[in-house]
Amino acid sequence: MSRSVIDLLATEARFGAQNYQPIGVVLTRGEGVWVWDTEGNRYLDCLSAYSAVSQGHCHPKILAAMVEQAHRLTLTSRAFHNDQLALFYEEIAALTGSHKVLPMNSGAEAVESAIKAVRKWGYEVKGVPDGQAEIIVCANNFHGRTLGIVGFSTDPETHGHFGPFAPGFRIIAFGDATALEAAITKNTVAFLVEPIQGEAGVIIPPSGYFTEVRELCTANNIMLVLDEIQTGLGRTGKLLAEQHEGIEADVTLLGKALSGGFYPVSAVLSNNDVLGTLRPGQHGSTFGGNPLACAVARAAMRVLVEEGMIENAALQGARFLDGLKEIRANTIREVRGRGLMLAVELYPEAGPARRYCEALQGKGILAKDTHEHTIRIAPPLVITSEEVDWALERFATTLTQDFS
Structure with a gap:
């Protein structure tokens, strides 16, 4: 009953x-x-x-892929290879034009992973003094709920009474390229930003903003990290929201629709420099890149395009x-x-x-x-x-x- x-x-x-x-x-x-x-x-x-x-x-095709894979193999951890991971890498790289892929589970994990990776890149490639890396973020951002992320939120409900928080973040106004330029220092390693601020109320930046942002990041050797966890995979009418201004991020974060709602799947997509700094044992996830997640994500991407x-x-x-x-x-x-x-x-x-x-x-x-x-x-x-x-x-x- x-x-x-x-x-x-x-x-x-x-x-x-x-x-x-x-x-x-x-x-x-x-x-x-x-x-x-x-x-x-x-x-x-x-x-x-x-x-x-x-x-x-x-969605019946994603469901079928999930059921089929669940009958075969669900989890190996990354201690062993599985036959779905390479195919997932290949297909998401072809779809998005990415060079390297780091598979994770939740969107917040993808954000945290990107923060770690760009800091490491800053120290080992850009030459920022150890412990001095800075990441610029925007007011009214929403990148997740982990302790590391809420520390640079400007929403009191999100960060109130959860501190102390990690340093290394500078907060500027969203949609203001002049504010970004003024915030950049020799220790800036990245600008982490949503193409459209979703949780803030679907706040769309002025036309041309991201063109200026891309130019500033390139000129100052800063990684442009676009959090496309909500905007990506077709939500805004293009595969990625960055395409509305014809730019390319250095690091792109995907999640949510990457599994069509069947399973937590996220990914950090990057050029070789950023994810290329990670070595065995320096970052990982028991479930990240598991065969069930990869099979589901492959089907989710496929129907998005084919249909x-x-x-x-x-x-x-x-x-x-x-x-x-x-x-x-x-x-x-x-x-x-x-x-x-x-x-x-x-x-x-x-x-x-x-x-x-x-x-x-x-x-x-x-x-x-x-x-x-x-x-x-x-x-x-x-x-x-x-x-x-x-x-x-x-x-x-x-x-x-x-x-x-």
Whole structure:
């Protein structure tokens, strides 16, 4: 006998750490852009597990690859070779144009790995004095939840009462190339930045910003590290968000959609210099590069390309963005986005965005608030025109709703 929603939520609250505040729905099944709760209600998923389910829930080809590999071999550790790792390396390098690949599990692990690698490169290749390496980051960044990462967050909720933190980071304004230039010193080894700040509310930098950033990093022998864990793999309508300005990062971080939501898989992609400094025993992960992860990631990348999901993200993202901009509501301060990475920012007097997300739930849409007044919208990349229009009707009625 299935347990009631009230019972499940009460049990979760009783035993679980209270580090999340989910929307009050208990999901049990998913297919494509749709998910169903335990009471049989259907919802259009406009979060995609923070873009991890870009290929759609339970994509049959990724599922088949996972099941097949799980029957054969799941984990060897990196103490031994496996027959999936080389193929994963080859295919992700061909897809992204990378030279070296470091496989990890979570996005935060990829960020931490990149920080270690660029520091090592700084000491051994650039010649920065030992212990003096500096990495420039941006205000309102979100790169993960590890102790090393939250130490350079500017969000008090993220870093409050978790210190002391590691030194070596300089924080500048996002989207300001002049600020970057002023922050560079002889000890700067990298600039770590999101192409679009997702958690901050889908903040898009000014046009030409990353062209200037690339030039500054090249001129000062600094590694440009782009955190594409959320923006990469088609989310913005291109394979990588960097392609919107025609630049190439020195180090690219991927995760989330790299497994289509089936398994934690991330990767640090780099030129030879940065990852080439790592030697046996200096960095690793028991699960990183395991055969199950590699097989799943290979399938996830394959369907992304073969099924035209990147092109669909550009097409449907433009349709969604245009439709949101047409909504005439005095609650809306700004609508912004690129591809299927969208946001509706509300005026503070409209009240918290969460209540709009809860109202959307009642209309069959699951979206999530961020930074109190912003609704993030990021459906799977397989969404159709009809589904976009269906969603827009519900956004329109919700955003014009009177909550007084």
